[in-house]
Amino acid sequence: MLTFIKPTLVLDERRARRNIERMAERAGRLGVRFRPHFKTHQSHHVGRIFREFGVEAITVSSVDMASYFAADGWKDILIAFPLNILEIGEICRLASRCSLGLLVESPEGLPALAESVAAPVGIWIKVNVGANRAGVDWNDRDLLTKICREAVRHPRLRLRGLLTHNGRTYAARTSDALARVHADALRKMRRARQALAAAGFRDLEISVGDTPSCSRLDDFDGVDEIRPGNFVLNDVMQLELGICGEKDIAATVACPVVSTHPARNEAVIYGGAIHLSKEDVFSRKEGRIYGRVCRLHGAGWGKILPRTLVSSISQEHGVVKTTASELKKLKAGDILFVLPVHSCLTVNLWKEFIRLDGVKIPTIRSFDI
């Protein structure tokens, strides 16, 4: 049995494996390429589980992360973050080691890129279908065409297709709403592709990839590739959205209880923003939620404690709001398992997972490379 003396990131690898298997099967059934996003786990070990299920192409969110996975033998890597031309040196080194895909949202960086790389790189156009974070507006035919025109001018650039991250699915609080925003995104992507085909740019692929739609929906008409990432661990955000069940959450942070406060039904845990991240999910009923809470159960963690949540968080402290009866069972020195709100941000804080069998699974943080 695991023992803990301070906050510890714990991995239930059996659950992660099941999540991977399920998504790989879905991708197969949907007839799309499965290019999972590896920013969630940032771990060679977890990456290798994907390989067992036939995955050969991956997504990452930085040049550094691409280097980390290239070092473990990954040969087809897409950096799903807008081209940062200042990193051109490292991009060129990477392009010589693997088949590299890059994201652009303007034609400006392309000539410099084409001049610098020795091996061909794939060019994906980031398309904005309404999330308004980054990307070319799906109906900005002029800009889309300009980028394509510039890309095909250079033999070392290989125009691949259109890519979006439909972040609006995270605001969809019902299945209907999810299906609606997803269908809307696909319609816009197909229209953009059509417009470019009419302008002479044929055979462009469509790449999409948010965990909510990839986990729950079956209509991927016209899509060539999906890039979900979060599903491998899931988290309280996915749970609140109804995208996963609590048994699909594969990572928690084990936190020692340091005090209990019966007058306000609260416990203070050693586990704060530097262990969980400060991500919250807002619930009208419960306010800002920083995590759900479980107790030890067998070789892992048990069910989510009823009417219990991490209600506030500072650098090292978390405050767990619970019921009088749950609080009575708690004392300083006990361990609570906190299910994180956003597993990607939580995992990025740690240098390793502890697996339920006690084995340490290294993971990188953004600046370890």
Add this chain to the structure above:
Amino acid sequence: MLTFIKPTLVLDERRARRNIERMAERAGRLGVRFRPHFKTHQSHHVGRIFREFGVEAITVSSVDMASYFAADGWKDILIAFPLNILEIGEICRLASRCSLGLLVESPEGLPALAESVAAPVGIWIKVNVGANRAGVDWNDRDLLTKICREAVRHPRLRLRGLLTHNGRTYAARTSDALARVHADALRKMRRARQALAAAGFRDLEISVGDTPSCSRLDDFDGVDEIRPGNFVLNDVMQLELGICGEKDIAATVACPVVSTHPARNEAVIYGGAIHLSKEDVFSRKEGRIYGRVCRLHGAGWGKILPRTLVSSISQEHGVVKTTASELKKLKAGDILFVLPVHSCLTVNLWKEFIRLDGVKIPTIRSFDI
């Protein structure tokens, strides 16, 4: 001049030094011991600047952080986090190397602690004056007395005093409100001390320490020690509260611009939650703010750009909302300096600062030790 290719944590050491000097002078003038909290910078180098100003006693927020600073010769260290009895092994090792202070909020852990330590440790009682995070309620005379009684039973425990962190000063939006919540906290602390003196526990010290009150107020009647931390770097939170000026902010994250979106007056920067933390400050006028933004100026960063802020943030992306005229001056590849909302959480994400002269200043993250 500094050049950047990806997000980089930048330190203006001259400003940090000025902030330290000012607070050391204030503590001297107020006649209180200055025991700065080192969780903000987590850096041996910055710690040594404090030494130049006569600081000998420090505060940290974890056993690991205490070990890190003990390794640099600090001899008087207070761990301002409730005793986590599971870490008793490391606590004992530390107690043999330095004069260690610990925080308790119940008598339970004390016998085990007293049995294990070879050298005496200082015991501070964490008092809740209204922030309701941790601590014994200031007017819970029974519990306060019980803890004192238990502490004095053990020759290896040295009962030192009462400690609070008055987090409510962060909700005070005017100078009057700040003065009021501060005065209220001090009154409660003095009353608690009085009650314990009446019960036979004399000469207990009072330790307080939040950056807003320590930066701005002059009434520390009855206080023996202040423990501010954030002031060394300051941040957008302190700025919004009117506690510091923008020239007192000593750390920023340099972020490359990766795209501009004139239709919505936004730029996307390479700089997200893993570089800044997901801490926000809420403004009724502007919504959630994730950072303020400056441009390069001389050997550092310039003034905060008017009507410009980081309005949303994901793992690697930040969206900067700005004006049409500011946006016109920006292009992909430019560097923006983002002033963080909460410098402690931001710095904890990095393994080093880059000083304005290009020298790397190592800093630890929670799990580097």
